Amino acid sequence: MNDAHGNIRGGSTKHELILQHIQGLKIGTQISVRAIAKELGVSEGTVYKAFKEAEVTGLVSTKERIGTVRIGRKKRESLDQLTFGEVAQIAEGRLYGGGDGLEKTLHKFVIGAMELDDMLRYIDQSSLLIVGNRAGAHRCALEQGAGVLITGGFEPSSEVIELADKLELPVLSSRHDTFTVASMINRAMFDRLIKRKIMLLEDIVTFGRPADVLRAGGNLRHYHHLCQSTGYSRFPVVDERGRVVGMMTGKDAAGSESDTPIEKVMTRKPITAAPNITVASAAYTMAAEGIDLLPIVDRHRKLLGVVTRREIWDAMRFAVKQPESGETFEDLMWSGFMQHEERVADEVAISYKGSITPQMTGALGMASEGLLSTLMSQAARRMIQEIGKRNFLLESMTSFFVRPIGIDAEITIKPKAMELSRKFSKLEIELFDERGLAAKAMLTAQMIDPY
Numbered sequence: 001m002n003d004a005h006g007n008i009r010g011g012s013t014k015h016e017l018i019l020q021h022i023q024g025l026k027i028g029t030q031i032s033v034r035a036i037a038k039e040l041g042v043s044e045g046t047v048y049k050a051f052k053e054a055e056v057t058g059l060v061s062t063k064e065r066i067g068t069v070r071i072g073r074k075k076r077e078s079l080d081q082l083t084f085g086e087v088a089q090i091a092e093g094r095l096y097g098g099g100d101g102l103e104k105t106l107h108k109f110v111i112g113a114m115e116l117d118d119m120l121r122y123i124d125q126s127s128l129l130i131v132g133n134r135a136g137a138h139r140c141a142l143e144q145g146a147g148v149l150i151t152g153g154f155e156p157s158s159e160v161i162e163l164a165d166k167l168e169l170p171v172l173s174s175r176h177d178t179f180t181v182a183s184m185i186n187r188a189m190f191d192r193l194i195k196r197k198i199m200l201l202e203d204i205v206t207f208g209r210p211a212d213v214l215r216a217g218g219n220l221r222h223y224h225h226l227c228q229s230t231g232y233s234r235f236p237v238v239d240e241r242g243r244v245v246g247m248m249t250g251k252d253a254a255g256s257e258s259d260t261p262i263e264k265v266m267t268r269k270p271i272t273a274a275p276n277i278t279v280a281s282a283a284y285t286m287a288a289e290g291i292d293l294l295p296i297v298d299r300h301r302k303l304l305g306v307v308t309r310r311e312i313w314d315a316m317r318f319a320v321k322q323p324e325s326g327e328t329f330e331d332l333m334w335s336g337f338m339q340h341e342e343r344v345a346d347e348v349a350i351s352y353k354g355s356i357t358p359q360m361t362g363a364l365g366m367a368s369e370g371l372l373s374t375l376m377s378q379a380a381r382r383m384i385q386e387i388g389k390r391n392f393l394l395e396s397m398t399s400f401f402v403r404p405i406g407i408d409a410e411i412t413i414k415p416k417a418m419e420l421s422r423k424f425s426k427l428e429i430e431l432f433d434e435r436g437l438a439a440k441a442m443l444t445a446q447m448i449d450p451y
Contacts, residue, residue: 014040014042015046015049015050015053017040017042018036018042018046018047019054019059021039021040022036022050022054022059022060022070023059025070026070026100027070027071027100027103028070028071028099028100028102028168029069029070029100030067030068030070030099031067031068031069032067032068033047033048033051051068053299059071061085061103069085069102069103071085071103081105081106082105082106082185082188082189083102083103083104083105083106084101084102084103084104084106084128084147084169084170084172085102085103085170086188087106087128087147087149087172087185088102088170090184090185090188091149091172091174091176091181091184091185092174092175092176093149093173093174094172094173094174095170095171095172096155096156096161096164096173097156097160097161097162097163097164097170097171098142098164098165098167098168098169098171099165099170100165100168101147101167101168101169102170104126104147104168104169104170105126106126106127106128106147107126107127108127109127109182109185110123110127110128110129110130110146111130111178111182112130112134112137112178113131113178116134116136116137116140119131119137119140120140120144123144123146124144124145124146125144125145125146126146127144127145127146127147128146128147128148129141129147129148129149130149130151130178130181130182130185131148131149131151131178132150132151132152132154132178133150133152133154135156135159135160138157138160138171139159139160142160142163142164142167142169142171143163145167145169146169147169147170147171147172148160148164148169148170148171148172149172149173149174149181150171150172150173150174151174151176151177152175152176152177152178153173153174154173155173156171156173198278199278199279199315199316200275200276200277200278200279201273201274201275201276201277201278201279201282201296202275202276203279203315204307204311204315205275205296205304205306205307205311211236211303211305211306212230212232212235213235213236213237213238213303214226214235214236214237214238214262214266215237215238215239215240215262216239216240216245216246216262216263217261217262217263218261218262219258219259219260219261219262220256220257220258220259220262220265221258221259222262223235223248224253224258227250232293233249233250234247234248234249234250234291234292234293235248236270236293236295236303236306237262237263237266241302242302242303243297243300243301243302243303244270244272244295244297244301244302244303245266245268245301246262246266246267246268247266247267247271247295248262248265248266248267249267252265252266252267270295271285271291271294272294272295272296272301273285273294273295273296273297273307274297274298274299275296275304279315279316280316280393280448282307282312283309283312283313283316283393283448284393284446286312287309287423287446287447287448288446291309292308292309293306293307293308293309294306294307294308294309294312313448316391316448330378333375333378334354334375334378336354336355336357337352337353337354337375337379337413338352338353339351339352339382339386340352340353349414349416350383350386350387350415351412351413351414351415352379352382352412352413353410353411353412353413354410354411355409355410355411356405356406356407356408357407357408358407361407364404365407366404366405366406366407367404367405367406367409369399369401372399372405372431372438372439373397373399373441375411375413376397376399376415376429376441376443377394377397377441377443379413379414379415380415380429380443380445383415383417383427384417384420384425384427387417390447390448391447391448392425392447392448393445393446393448394443395446396443396444397443397444398441398442398443399439399440399441400439400440400441401438401439402437402438402439403435405433405439409433409434410433410434411431411432411438412431412432413429413431413432414429414430414431414432415427416428416429416430421447422447423446423447424444424445424446424447425443425445425447426442426443426444426445427442427444427445428440428441428442428443429441429442429443
């Protein structure tokens, strides 16, 4: 099976063989390092490293009390849908049966706090019954195509476990009571709604689509030909394994002959990004470094795709227009504030008015300094969005606090642009209560701009 150099015949390495073996397993199969090492005749250390990569790429998932399970790659579009396996992890549950169904998604939860006949009207396929020690309800739920989560630490009967294995529907048990379990799951789903709103590079880039690249062994003749055929002037340079080793631009090529090797003039160690970084982070990097094309690579620097500054900008504009789905702490803090406009000379001054609620206070019953800083930065961001239809990434902020602000105080926040250019902004923000100026901040930020 192996040659003298440790490679699998056919050109595959041991590492690749293990990953291929995992891919060939049925979804829901429980696997272990020791078992695969024994089956393939390789060391446990080699299998362990392959397992870690398989977790990153979405081939397997390791859950406490359940072990490592073969899963299918999840799409971010279904982030709001939990799998039975994820519910087990959230509720600190133990798996008793139906392990082959752990990666199935569920569309609703049913709390078993009613008579069995009434309960059955709400239970259907792909739902989850959360109930205590009621064996009849456990069996009926499985027969309806639903999974079961038993609360209070009770164990299912052997009959129910056997039926769960047969139907590939998980039966779990959690030590928590029904109300606590329902609250834990609800919190997890709420958090997922927020995560869904955060756009990553992998959401806007089609991986596997051929990118315009240059080979490390080429020369500037190849570069000029690619420029002419595509209309672009910036390309990643890849080696024979598809790894990004450089970046070639018009500036790099200037003054060199056509037969000059690309490796001699290219920019080495170029800026790259992982597919799971946020679009906002990529926008900041591209703006700060003045680059128009960003290669997206895996952990081995193998090229997965590229993203342009224009694509980043369009994605961010689209994200801003999307409806809210789940509130962050910043959303909750800002929810009571209203925008006001007044004309001063020939300009419109924007301010924001709201009140300090009990949830905004610190240990001494006064509005916390961190909260006031957040409110001032939020006011600045909204003013920039209002007048410039743009957004920014905060670089620095210096806050000054004149006096404490108590509960229920009515406050007004007035942001003012001191300098507003294509790349940078500098703002002064003043916060007033009924007695006058209470806090002030100076903020500088990097504007997000496609050009």
